[in-house]
Amino acid sequence: xxxxxxxxxxxxxxxxxxxxxxxxxxxxxxxxxxxxxxxxxxxxxxxxxxxxxxxxxxxxxxxxxxxxxxxxxxxxxxxxxxxxxxxxxxxxxxxxxxxxxxxxxxxxxxxxxxxxxxxxxxxxxxx
Amino acid sequence: xxxxxxxxxxxxxxxxxxxxxxxxxxxxxxxxxxxxxxxxxxxxxxxxxxxxxxxxxxxxxxxxxxxxxxxxxxxxxxxxxxxxxxxxxxxxxxxxxxxxxxxxxxxxxxxxxxxxxxxxxxxxxxxxxxxxxxxxxxxxxxxxxxxxxxxxxxxxxxxxxxxxxxxxxxxxxxxxxxxxxxxxxxxxxxxxxxxxxxxxxxxxxxxxxxxxxxxxxxxxxxxxxxxxxxxxxxxxxxxxxxxxxxxxxxxxxxxxxxxxxxxxxxxxxxxxxxxxxxxxxxxxxxxxxxxxxxxxxxxxxxxxxxxxxxxxxxxxxxxxxxxxxxxxxxxxxxxxxxxxxxxxxxxxxxxxxxxxxxxxxxxxxxxxxxxxxxxxxxxxxxxxxxxxxxxxxxxxxxxxxxxxxxxxxxxxxxxxxxxxxxxxxxxxxxxxxxxxxxxx
Numbered sequence: 001x002x003x004x005x006x007x008x009x010x011x012x013x014x015x016x017x018x019x020x021x022x023x024x025x026x027x028x029x030x031x032x033x034x035x036x037x038x039x040x041x042x043x044x045x046x047x048x049x050x051x052x053x054x055x056x057x058x059x060x061x062x063x064x065x066x067x068x069x070x071x072x073x074x075x076x077x078x079x080x081x082x083x084x085x086x087x088x089x090x091x092x093x094x095x096x097x098x099x100x101x102x103x104x105x106x107x108x109x110x111x112x113x114x115x116x117x118x119x120x121x122x123x124x125x126x127x
Numbered sequence: 128x129x130x131x132x133x134x135x136x137x138x139x140x141x142x143x144x145x146x147x148x149x150x151x152x153x154x155x156x157x158x159x160x161x162x163x164x165x166x167x168x169x170x171x172x173x174x175x176x177x178x179x180x181x182x183x184x185x186x187x188x189x190x191x192x193x194x195x196x197x198x199x200x201x202x203x204x205x206x207x208x209x210x211x212x213x214x215x216x217x218x219x220x221x222x223x224x225x226x227x228x229x230x231x232x233x234x235x236x237x238x239x240x241x242x243x244x245x246x247x248x249x250x251x252x253x254x255x256x257x258x259x260x261x262x263x264x265x266x267x268x269x270x271x272x273x274x275x276x277x278x279x280x281x282x283x284x285x286x287x288x289x290x291x292x293x294x295x296x297x298x299x300x301x302x303x304x305x306x307x308x309x310x311x312x313x314x315x316x317x318x319x320x321x322x323x324x325x326x327x328x329x330x331x332x333x334x335x336x337x338x339x340x341x342x343x344x345x346x347x348x349x350x351x352x353x354x355x356x357x358x359x360x361x362x363x364x365x366x367x368x369x370x371x372x373x374x375x376x377x378x379x380x381x382x383x384x385x386x387x388x389x390x391x392x393x394x395x396x397x398x399x400x401x402x403x404x405x406x407x408x409x410x411x412x413x414x415x416x417x418x419x420x421x422x423x424x425x426x427x428x429x430x431x432x433x434x435x436x437x438x439x440x441x442x443x444x445x446x447x448x449x450x451x452x453x454x455x456x457x458x459x460x461x462x463x464x465x466x467x468x469x470x471x472x473x474x475x476x477x478x479x480x481x482x483x484x485x486x487x488x489x490x491x492x493x494x495x496x497x498x499x500x501x502x503x504x505x506x507x508x509x510x511x512x513x514x515x516x517x518x519x520x521x522x523x524x525x526x527x528x529x530x531x532x533x534x535x536x537x538x539x540x541x542x543x544x545x546x547x548x549x550x551x552x553x554x555x556x557x558x559x560x561x562x563x564x565x566x567x
Contacts (some may be wrong), residue, residue: 008138046275058446060412065443 003028004095008071008110009119015095016071018110023072024098027059030123033093035061041083041090043068043100048076050102052109057099059090072109074102131298153477189394190530194558198508198549199533200261200366202286202389204477205553207468210391210461219460224453225419228432236433238419238456241463248367248466249383250376251405255374255416257459258451261386262291264333264402265364266298266451267415268384271404272332272360272449273304274413275381280305280329284317286339287456288366289538295334309333315343315510316502323353332360337377338370341547342485343500351379369551370506372478382406391465392458401458413436415449479554481507484550484559491563492548500546508549510535510542513566517546523565529558531565 003009013031017024032038041059042087050056052072057068078101083089089097104110114122133141138150147153154162156234173181195203214220218233225231225238238256245254258264269281280298283292285308288344292308299306309325312318326333333354338347346362360381365371368389377383385403404414411418412435420434448500469477485507489498492511499510511532513520521531532546539545550559 042412065446067446 002051003116005116007095007116009116009122010069010071010113011122012067012069016110016113017098018104018107021104021107022077023102023104023110025068025071025072025102026096026098027068027090027094028119029094032091035059035064035066037062038087038090040048041087041099043079043083044076046076047111050074050076056100058089068099070102071113072102073105075105077101077103090098096116132304137451151291180549189396193525193528193530194554195530195551196524196532196548196554196558196562197530198338198342198367198551199387199547200290201394201488202369202549202551203553204369204389204551206391206393207554209468210464213464214457214460219457222456225349225433225456228430232431234456235419235433237460237463238433238454239421240467241459242419243384244405244463244466245387245403245405248368248371248376249385249403249405250378251380251383252408253411253414253418254403254405255414255418256454256456257387258384258402258403258404258416260398260400261366261384261388262288262294263298263366263406263451264384264386265291265362266295267451268362268364268382268404269295269304269306269332269334270302270449271382271406271410271413271415272362274359275410276331276358278329278331278359279303279308280327281331282307282309282322282325282333284309284322284339284345285331286311286315286341287334287336287364288319288340291336291364291366295508305329311339311341313500314502315339315341316345316503317350317503319349319353322350322358322440326354326357326359330357330359332362332381333392334362335363336364336366336507338365338367338374338460338506340366341500341510343547344370344374344504344506346503347375347377349377357512367506369474369478369481370549372474372476373482374478374506375530381410387459387462390462392461399455399458401455401462403459410536413448416451416454432498457562478506480552481550484552484554485509487556488548488550488554488559488563491559492566495563496566499542508547510545510547511566512543512545515546516544519564520546524562527561527565529562531562 013028015026015028038059041080042058042084044056052070052073054070055067056070059068080098209227216518222234226233242254283295283306296306309322310318335345337347351361355378362382363377363380365385366388383405386400387403388400417433422430422432424430489509499512517534524531533547535542535545
């Protein structure tokens, strides 16, 4: 799967899509593929404050529970409730099945994230 | 695996293989000033016969030839003989953690059946594979409620077993979890008005016991209404499992924590026992300990596996929902066999016998002393207030080979010379008459 060029990425395998002052966060195709069948996603409540690099929830697959890390700081504006009953969407369409939307606290933090090309290079090295 | 002592030749062979001359060489890296250089200060070993005699003498101290009116969290019920025969099978007796389902189907199936029967009894949707005992189960249930609600404090009814309350406070202390208590009313039940005033926006749960420490059956539905209106969860602790044979299951509760000792687990000086946590399916990811689930193998055959163990301590220690990392499999198996032997009807009959014995005892004791908390239904325990200290009664009864009730003065000084007495199917009418005769 190609990694969308307009997304930003982290070394913890989250993606971030920026629209104005809003950031949409999900996990990458590589992440879902490594985790296997995802059975549960635990997400923060709307209004929660996220700090860059800190855990904001978990994603549980049949073999592991993994932490989700915030790519940037911000306030949770929206949570993808649909994943509560259909967490498998993260497997089938990881780059559309977003987890949360946040209101960015400091847009300059985005500069520290990876581009699609950098991320692909990073996972190639990791394997 | 062989459990045979090593001979001198074995030891020499092993040392030679490693490439050292003596056992002391193995410990050479430890500086001499840190070495003990003497034997441990413990008694020398005993022969098997001496150990056997010692334990037989201790076992006699359990007072098996006494008749017992002591309950208070540990209940003297009949244990079908088939229990010890079945649990002694090597497959059950020596099995440890069933991580590898391919070779542990028997253990896994027995745990699955235990969980299933606990669900049927408690009216809950999921039950775990067992906890250490009823008190740690209650504490784990409180912590589970804190995780589920995002609130931080808990209210525990004062009519919950006093030692359960101590265990809960111990768990809560270093987690900075404030625990407060809710008073009981004149009928022995939780005082609803006082409870309503005590609940705050930070109350994660209210924990009650039913039948409570005085034997009184709580109005679980009314309590659940009140607690749920305030956005908190209701945890119901059950110390006397046999009550479930006749008392309506606490279906309105969010979490049920139970002690299964009444189900064929011997009194044994207070342990090992088996606790349980049962709850609604939507809370399953916050259940502490382990769960066994049913599945199908690649050929479509039914099988059993540990499931949802991704949150268990052995895999994700720092994020585990609890520090419990095993369960009381063999003890839970006793309860499992007990439930199977009695069955639905048998358990109901057993509970009825307990009720009838208690009703008779209450009548006899009531002739000579004051029976408290009469305004609500009760299971096999009742509180008697006497004109003399309860210890004096107990001492007289001990001479007649009868163990009397549990004096409440230590935990409930406001009740004066009161003690809680317990009748089970094992108390005869004659013993009840003798015991009631000593009360004044």
